[in-house]
Amino acid sequence: MTTDLLDRKLERAFAHLDADDNGVIDEKDMIALGSRLLTALAEPADSPKAVEVFRGLTDFWVELFNELGVGQDQKLSPQQYRDGMTRLYKDGGPAYEKSFRPMMKAMLTVADTNGDGQISPEEFHKAQLAFDTRLEPADADALFARIDKNHDGYLSLDELLDAVREYYTGEDEDAPGNLLFGEL
Numbered sequence: 001m002t003t004d005l006l007d008r009k010l011e012r013a014f015a016h017l018d019a020d021d022n023g024v025i026d027e028k029d030m031i032a033l034g035s036r037l038l039t040a041l042a043e044p045a046d047s048p049k050a051v052e053v054f055r056g057l058t059d060f061w062v063e064l065f066n067e068l069g070v071g072q073d074q075k076l077s078p079q080q081y082r083d084g085m086t087r088l089y090k091d092g093g094p095a096y097e098k099s100f101r102p103m104m105k106a107m108l109t110v111a112d113t114n115g116d117g118q119i120s121p122e123e124f125h126k127a128q129l130a131f132d133t134r135l136e137p138a139d140a141d142a143l144f145a146r147i148d149k150n151h152d153g154y155l156s157l158d159e160l161l162d163a164v165r166e167y168y169t170g171e172d173e174d175a176p177g178n179l180l181f182g183e184l
Helices: 004-017 027-040 048-068 078-089 094-111 121-130 137-147 157-169
Strands: none
Touching (some): 004 027, 004 157, 027 048, 027 094, 027 121, 048 094, 094 157, 137 157
16 A cells, blocks of 8 residues: 555656656657657767666566566556556565666666766756656755755765655655655
8 A cells, every 4th residue: 555645756757657648658658768868868879878778677667567467558557557666666675676776777877977976966957857857947956955965066876766765665755855756
């Protein structure tokens, strides 16, 4: 069972994943997500980072479909997505480490456009645009500051992964990660 907060977050995430806005998530939506990210961050589609993004998205997709026993139509409704995400990832257990974390790590590594191992405010803003969060610049800056737990002006991959985990698994109303896709 999910909480109202987690349900709202998963509904928001579903809407971001449903790239063609047809009410289901399918393979085309996952490819569109990866492509949108690579385009926004000017990452060549054949780069090693891009290959990792698409591998991560595929592994996540297969894991979620296997958990749900999705039929031949290979599409997820909002309810199926919420059920699968909750069962697989809510507590951040082995499935999270196996498929979700590597996918997110690959995607966040692409956001590190200069390869220095950390995400600058500018890189964070570009990633927010790629994920179509529609955050106002001031809101994105405030979110960046909240996620930057060591207050060094950059986000480490671990700080971002912690925020992602908060978003997809957490039930704390005040967690900074709740705002990754904008105000709930």
